[in-house]
Structures are given as C-alpha cells and as structure tokens.
Amino acid sequence: MGKLVIVGTVAFDAIETPFGKTDKILGGAATFIGLAASYFGVDAAAVSVVGGDFPQDYLDMLSNKNIDISGIEIVKEGKTFFWSGRYHNDMNSRDTLVTELNTLADFNPKVPKNYQDADVVMLGNLHPLVQASVLDQMTQKPKLVVLDTMNFWMDCAWDDLMNVIKRVDVITINDEEARQLTGEYSLVVAARKIHDMGPKYVVIKKGEHGALLFHKDDVFFAPALPLEEVFDPTGAGDTFAGGFTGYLAKTGDISFENMKNAVIYGSTLASFCVEKFGTERMQKLSNDEVQKRLMQFKELTQFEIELS
Amino acid sequence: MGKLVIVGTVAFDAIETPFGKTDKILGGAATFIGLAASYFGVDAAAVSVVGGDFPQDYLDMLSNKNIDISGIEIVKEGKTFFWSGRYHNDMNSRDTLVTELNTLADFNPKVPKNYQDADVVMLGNLHPLVQASVLDQMTQKPKLVVLDTMNFWMDCAWDDLMNVIKRVDVITINDEEARQLTGEYSLVVAARKIHDMGPKYVVIKKGEHGALLFHKDDVFFAPALPLEEVFDPTGAGDTFAGGFTGYLAKTGDISFENMKNAVIYGSTLASFCVEKFGTERMQKLSNDEVQKRLMQFKELTQFEIELS
Numbered sequence: 278m279g280k281l282v283i284v285g286t287v288a289f290d291a292i293e294t295p296f297g298k299t300d301k302i303l304g305g306a307a308t309f310i311g312l313a314a315s316y317f318g319v320d321a322a323a324v325s326v327v328g329g330d331f332p333q334d335y336l337d338m339l340s341n342k343n344i345d346i347s348g349i350e351i352v353k354e355g356k357t358f359f360w361s362g363r364y365h366n367d368m369n370s371r372d373t374l375v376t377e378l379n380t381l382a383d384f385n386p387k388v389p390k391n392y393q394d395a396d397v398v399m400l401g402n403l404h405p406l407v408q409a410s411v412l413d414q415m416t417q418k419p420k421l422v423v424l425d426t427m428n429f430w431m432d433c434a435w436d437d438l439m440n441v442i443k444r445v446d447v448i449t450i451n452d453e454e455a456r457q458l459t460g461e462y463s464l465v466v467a468a469r470k471i472h473d474m475g476p477k478y479v480v481i482k483k484g485e486h487g488a489l490l491f492h493k494d495d496v497f498f499a500p501a502l503p504l505e506e507v508f509d510p511t512g513a514g515d516t517f518a519g520g521f522t523g524y525l526a527k528t529g530d531i532s533f534e535n536m537k538n539a540v541i542y543g544s545t546l547a548s549f550c551v552e553k554f555g556t557e558r559m560q561k562l563s564n565d566e567v568q569k570r571l572m573q574f575k576e577l578t579q580f581e582i583e584l585s
Numbered sequence: 586m587g588k589l590v591i592v593g594t595v596a597f598d599a600i601e602t603p604f605g606k607t608d609k610i611l612g613g614a615a616t617f618i619g620l621a622a623s624y625f626g627v628d629a630a631a632v633s634v635v636g637g638d639f640p641q642d643y644l645d646m647l648s649n650k651n652i653d654i655s656g657i658e659i660v661k662e663g664k665t666f667f668w669s670g671r672y673h674n675d676m677n678s679r680d681t682l683v684t685e686l687n688t689l690a691d692f693n694p695k696v697p698k699n700y701q702d703a704d705v706v707m708l709g710n711l712h713p714l715v716q717a718s719v720l721d722q723m724t725q726k727p728k729l730v731v732l733d734t735m736n737f738w739m740d741c742a743w744d745d746l747m748n749v750i751k752r753v754d755v756i757t758i759n760d761e762e763a764r765q766l767t768g769e770y771s772l773v774v775a776a777r778k779i780h781d782m783g784p785k786y787v788v789i790k791k792g793e794h795g796a797l798l799f800h801k802d803d804v805f806f807a808p809a810l811p812l813e814e815v816f817d818p819t820g821a822g823d824t825f826a827g828g829f830t831g832y833l834a835k836t837g838d839i840s841f842e843n844m845k846n847a848v849i850y851g852s853t854l855a856s857f858c859v860e861k862f863g864t865e866r867m868q869k870l871s872n873d874e875v876q877k878r879l880m881q882f883k884e885l886t887q888f889e890i891e892l893s
Contacts, residue, residue, distance in 0.1 A: 534889070
C-alpha cells in the first residue's frame with residue numbers, strides 16, 4: 278500500500294446554487310482530495326493549516342477516514358481560510374463572493390517526517406512556491422508527483438509556476454487554464470506544449486464535458502457521467518484528483534494503461550461529489566455505490582466494433 | 586444491403602474560418618449525409634432540389650459515390666439554395682452572413698418509386714412539413730426513421746415539428762436545441778422528455794464535446810476525436826448523421842448495442858469532415874483511413890477496470 282501526501286487548503290466554504298444555500302461548511306482542496314483518496318484505503322496525510330475556529334469534529338471526521346492530520350497545523354489565534362461563491366443557473370460558472378485567506382496567507386507547509394518518503398505527492402492548488410516547498414521536504418524522489426493549479430497563478434506568479442511545473446509528473450488543469458498556459462486553443466496542441474514544460478502526463482478537466490489524459494502521442498478520454506441534476510459542483514475537480522492519486526497510490530502502477538483507470542475512478546468519485554452540498558456525499562460513500570457507478574461508466578463508454 | 590433515403594438540402598456554401606475563405610462550394614445536409622453514408626456502400630438516394638446553376642460535375646460526383654440522384658429535382662429557371670457563414674475564432678460559434686432559399690422555398694420532395702420501400706429514412710434539417718411529406722410517400726413503414734432539426738423550427742413551426750417528431754424513431758439535435766425543445770437544462774431529463782414526444786432514441790450532439798445516445802434508461806457517449814486543428818466544422822453534424830444511418834442501413838441491426846457502433850462511426854466520419862473546407866475531405870476517404878481512426882477511437886475510450 279503506497280503512501281500519499283496531499284497538500285492543499287482545509288477551509289470553510291459558503292455556497293449558493295440554484296438549489297439552495299449553505300452557511301460555512303467544511304471545504305478545501307485537501308479535504309476533497311483526502312476524502313476521495315480515502316476510498317482506496319491508502320495511507321494518506323493531509324498537509325494544511327487552519328485557525329482556532331476550525332471545529333474538532335471536522336478533524337475527527339478526517340481522522341476517522343484514515344487521513345493522517347498531523348500535518349494540519351492549527352494556528353490557535355488565527356482564522357481558517359474562507360471562500361464563498363454563487364453558482365449561475367447553468368452550474369458551469371460561478372462568482373466568488375468572498376475570499377478570506379486568513380491563516381493561509383502565511384501557510385508554510387510541513388510534511389510529517391513519516392510521510393517524507395511518500396510514493397505519491399498531490400499538490401493541490403496553492404501558490405507555486407508553497408507547492409515547491411513540499412517537494413523540497415521529500416527525502417526521496419516520489420514515484421509520482423501530481424500538481425493542480427489555476428489561472429490566478431499564471432497571472433501573478435508565472436516564473437514560480439514554471440519552476441514547480443518542471444518538477445512534476447502530472448499536471449491537472451481545466452481547459453481554459455490549459456489554453457491560457459500555452460496560448461493554444463487546440464487542447465491537443467496545448468497538451469504537447471505543457472509536456473515540453475515538464476509534465477509527462479497532462480490531465481485536462483472539462484467539467485461536465487469530461488477529462489482528457491495525454492501522454493506523448495497517447496490520449497484517453499473519460500466523460501463525466503450524465504446526471505439528472507448537479508446540485509453543487511464545489512470540490513468536483515479536487516475529488517477527481519483525489520480519486521486519481523488515491524487509485525495510483527493504491528495500485529503502485531503508473532503506466533498509461535493504469536492511469537486510464539485512475540481517470541475513470543476520479544470521474545466516478547467526482548460524479549458523487551456534485552450530488553450534495555460540500556463534502557456531504559463524499560463522507561457517506563459505500564463500496565457498492567462506487568462499483569455500481571463504475572459499471573455505469575463502462576456501459577456509457579464501452580463498445581464492440583469489429584475493424585475490417 | 587438496406588436501402589436508405591436521405592432528404593435534405595443540396596446547396597452552395599461560402600465559408601469563412603480563421604484559416605481561410607471559400608467561394609461558393611458544394612454543401613448541403615443531403616450532400617454531407619450522402620457522402621458519409623456512401624462509405625458503407627449502401628443503396629442510398631438523395632431527395633432534394635437544386636437550380637439550373639448547379640454544376641453537373643457535382644451531380645456526377647454524387648452519382649460516382651453510388652448515391653442515386655433521381656430524386657434531386659433540377660429547377661432549370663431557379664437558383665440553388667445558398668448559405669454563407671463566418672466562424673468565430675473558437676470555431677464553436679458562427680454568424681450566418683447570407684441565406685438565399687431560392688428553389689428550396691418551394692421544395693416539394695419526391696421520393697423515387699424504387700426507394701419508397703426503403704429500410705432507413707434520414708430526414709435532414711428542413712421544414713417539418715417537408716419532412717412529414719417524405720414519410721407520407723413511403724409505401725411501407727421503414728425499419729428506422731431518423732430526424733434532424735434545429736431551433737428555427739421550434740421558434741416558427743412548433744406544432745408541425747411536434748407532429749413529425751411523433752413519427753420518428755431517432756432524433757438528432759444539439760444540446761442547446763434539446764434544452765430549447767424541453768425547457769430542461771439537464772440533458773438526461775431533456776432526453777426523457779423527448780422520448781415522451783415520440784422518438785425511442787435520442788442523439789444529442791455536443792460538437793467538440795461529443796455525442797450522447799439515449800434509449801429508455803440506457804445512455805452511451807462518444808467523444809469527438811481530439812484534433813490538432815478544426816479547419817471547417819460545416820457539415821460535421823450531417824456527416825455524423827450520414828455515418829449513423831449509413832451504418833445502420835448496412836447492418837440492418839437497430840439494437841441499442843449496434844446503435845452504439847453507429848454513433849462511433851458517425852463520430853469517426855465527422856472527425857474527417859472538419860479537416861478541410863466543405864466536402865473536400867469526405868470525397869477522398871479511404872477505408873484504411875477510417876479503420877485507423879476507429880482504432881484511435883478505441884484507444885481513446887476503452888479501458889480495462891476490474892470491478893470488485
């Protein structure tokens with residue numbers, strides 16, 4: 278069983294969708310990644326920071342999911358990172374209403390000693406220098422490093438971003454970000470340019486339109502499961518990343534063929550995440566439910582055609 | 586070998602894309618559908634109308650592709666339907682610059698006698714009354730009737746559209762049109778409502794985001810092949826429909842399982858169509874090229890996951 282280090286936010290979210298509205302609930306990239314990865318029973322540690330206002334219940338919940346929380350620093354006198362957003366009617370776009378960095382502003386991640394030899398490192402969306410500092414703390418080269426990022430860092434920390442991108446094996450970004458990162462509209466051409474920046478594997482997330490995995494001239498596509506209703510898209514991308522890295526940490530096989538399965542697991546778990554507000558659905562997820570949905574993914578995509 | 590009747594426009598198109606500009610070239614739904622269906626060597630007839638200005642060369646080309654043109658009426662004193670459009674930089678949206686209906690304004694389709702017993706009828710996008718008049722001419726109930734339509738007819742011929750939709754087995758429309766037709770954002774819910782209008786099968790085309798096939802509670806998804814460059818999207822939807830119906834006419838098997846393959850063939854042929862202006866690419870398409878691209882589709886979508 279592989280070890281997985283997850284660095285990212287552990288946060289409060291307040292969410293408005295056409296279906297309803299929440300007060301401050303549990304959110305954050307590391308939270309969603311950790312919950313998804315926990316499905317695979319891997320030995321995962323979350324590296325993050327919260328304030329004294331962060332409920333012990335939330336930490337206990339993560340611990341109960343077998344996520345090591347010794348790397349989540351608690352700044353007693355500080356407040357937890359808070360994000361608030363409102364989704365538009367199509368659920369594909371949103372407005373950020375509030376971003377309070379709070380303790381995240383001075384986040385200095387510390388990887389617990391017994392995870393500095395982890396096999397897989399998942400760098401959630403954070404300042405590229407923070408992501409790099411996690412890699413600096415690893416005592417041996419991880420088998421796989423996966424990085425998530427966003428347009429914000431392209432706008433205001435380009436050089437730092439390029440430096441950390443060089444050091445990772447897989448990058449996960451959305452289609453618009455891939456276009457911004459490369460100046461290319463075609464995702465095929467964009468992926469090739471991103472390969473040249475360092476990552477051997479490029480995952481381009483297209484939300485409700487699925488995800489593409491590129492490796493050299495190979496490409497694999499996983500659709501999003503067509504759902505009757507998307508209730509709250511918050512955390513879907515991080516859940517995808519958690520499913521992806523959790524599966525790879527569990528199997529220890531980073532071949533392209535196995536990475537396809539990791540993409541399918543990521544998409545499968547993300548399809549649950551969006552069914553309820555925040556982490557609600559991910560906290561209560563049975564193996565049967567996941568296996569049943571994997572079967573739906575097979576039916577959705579697999580065909581038997583005879584080539585002549 | 587099944588017989589296929591195709592009704593639709595045979596037209597002149599003038600196209601502007603970021604890559605270039607054409608004078609009046611061969612276009613039209615029945616043209617693209619026919620060229621795609623001709624790949625399968627089916628016994629297909631195009632039913633359409635053109636003016637005296639329509640070049641004999643174009644008619645000869647269609648004949649040489651084994652498309653029966655006895656149902657293409659030539660109105661000597663009239664002019665051929667002309668459409669001109671300009672694509673935006675993202676190639677996903679376009680402006681119509683010119684629409685001259687010409688002979689199409691009085692189009693009264695006549696299905697050739699020896700095709701009135703066809704197995705498959707493909708109703709290209711036209712006024713719903715014109716589509717219905719083709720069905721009225723069939724001397725026996727076709728094995729499969731497929732209808733394409735667009736938002737324009739929802740706006741200005743709703744009742745006629747509902748009447749013809751009731752009579753078809755498969756409808757192919759794009760995502761926005763499915764939403765307009767049903768007032769539902771979720772494509773899963775939209776497909777269910779369209780089932781209730783009549784069609785047992787619903788194909789929702791999402792352009793570069795692929796296509797969904799719905800039948801009762803079953804759903805199948807085919808991505809668009811990720812391409813380095815989309816040169817001209819004109820005719821891609823009709824080419825998809827031609828591949829879909831051509832394959833079904835050839836195999837004579839209208840089970841859901843076989844319809845999946847028809848969707849894959851449709852997507853495969855459409856991926857060629859967009860590589861050149863107009864019908865250029867579809868006129869020169871070898872079996873080897875198609876089989877190679879089908880293999881790419883398999884690699885793009887097929888995975889081996891063990892369920893526990």
